[in-house]
Amino acid sequence: MQTRYKNIYLIPYVLWIVLFVIAPILLIIYYSFFNIEGHLTFDNYIQFFTPVYLKMAASSFWYAFLIMAISLIIAYPTALLLTRTKHKQLWLLLIILPTWINLLLKAYAFLGIFGTYGPANTFLQFIGIGTKQLLFTDFSFLFVSVYIFIPFMILPIFNALEELNPSLIDASRDLGGSPWTTFRRVIFPLTLDGVKSGCQAVFIPALSLFMITRLIAGNRVITLGTAIEEHFLVTQDWGMGATIAVFLIIAMAIIMILTGKRRRG
Amino acid sequence: MKALVRAFILVFIIAFAFMFLSSRLNATQDFAGGGKTLTIYNWGDYIDPQLIKKFEQQTGIQVIYQTFDSNEAMMTKIEQGGTTFDVAVPSDYTISKMKEEHLLIPLDHSQLPNLKYISPRFMNLSFDKGNKYSVPYFWGTVGIVYNADMLGGKKITSWNDLWDKDLKNQILLVDGAREVMGLSLNSLGYSLNDTNEAHLQQAKAKLNQLTPNVKAIVGDEIKMLLANEEAAVGVVWSGDAAEIMSENNKLNYVIPKEGSNLWFDNMVIPKTAKNVKGAHAFINFMLDPKNAAQNAEYVGYSTPNEKALKLLPKDVSTDKRFYPDKATTDKLEVYDNLGKRMLAHYNELFLEFKMHHK
Structure with missing residues (x-):
């Protein structure tokens, strides 16, 4: 009786997974075997291993890594600070709030802020550095991407820190551990799961960024996401677009497996 | 309770x-009643809304207006079916693609008496001989917008001027493979429809040398960026140029002397049409000189309607930058439909240029 009920509860989940996860992935794999004229071929996979696409893949990984690393460096101390503040929930809300605003709107706002006559340059001039080109540089691309992704890094780390039993920290202090040792040997290892899920939540979407590469980086940064968009919308080479997508899916799966939670046993 | x-x-x-x-x-209206509604599929902000109202009043047909932002997206939607677009406005090369795919319904010229107002210069074009499927709506060129103040009074007249060392980090390019590859091919003296591999490689190598001067390759934002003087030079479509120049009067537009692209947006009736008669009525309505002039004034693009041109203010209709004479347009080229494979190759080369580092 009980298992039958369980099966009924499974129906929406299974339907969802099959329709919106498994079917699309199978379709992408299916499309990746067709060339632009609609013939069955492996050419797309061969083409992926040419310098153009390999270089693109390398630069995608490099930028995604930078975005993740910068986010982590800023997010960890922030999360640590947050757990020590009085109005935790309020501060947390303020960090989550920007994610409610549409990504495109935020990107357009940065076009104005980083412009030659924008507030950022006015400030630079005020402190005596003078006008700099901010838009369409690696700096602005990384800045905006980190700004967009950082809440997804702070939240899991914050949760991990919250779950941490404070008596462990007290114990470390009582046993003579300096604050740095306590952090290195107690706090950080125990929040590693939060760090891992934060890194996943940032690295994986950063790998397939596309719109920001045009708006903020002016197509000076080319990622695999840009190429997929172009193949589907402009060249209509769905096969090649799907092939790149297959590689992205494989890359993401590998990252998930490597950083996934291991059962302690 | x-x-x-x-x-x-x-x-x-x-x-x-x-x-x-x-x-x-609704169902009975669409099928049995027939001709009560008309769905128009056009580029965003590409018609004077007053004209739609006028058409509705004159004919009693209710107009549904939908927009698209690229030829490819529009064609995909019509190809997939499930839509009921009665009139669409694709560009030249897309028309030959749509013809190949049998997505268009031939026009009945007897229902389009106002066709006679279109200048013979813009009839019978390479992509649709005899105007069997299409009627020109607006036309224009690809050229260079520049801010003479920011360049210290320097004038730009040709594509090759873009390679000038003084323009370091000053150029914005539009994110289009045909446009950017085309300007490089033109600067080398080749046709922008060239398919010779050696010429294409040469064009790409030349583009790589342009990299230090290129500030960014952007989409529609180019209008805002140029108007705000983020960069001194931009490669744009003439219609966009007119719009930018109305916002910032320091800017000027030039059709490069090596030649460039001449483009046409055209009214067609896709095979998804449910109200073919209404579609003809609408096309004929838009060809009426008075309406065409009103539309051209609103949109700011160049009208192919000879009689409408006479109704426009003198300073508009005699502006050589937006209404170049026949001698100039004869040197310009319309994009040919190069086929999927060649288009993919153009995009591949364009992608390589984008990835070329400074």
């Missing part, structure tokens, strides 16, 4: 009854 429940049930039943009735009514 019982009364409340009953009231709720009653409201539900009535609401469902109305929903059913209205969907039945």
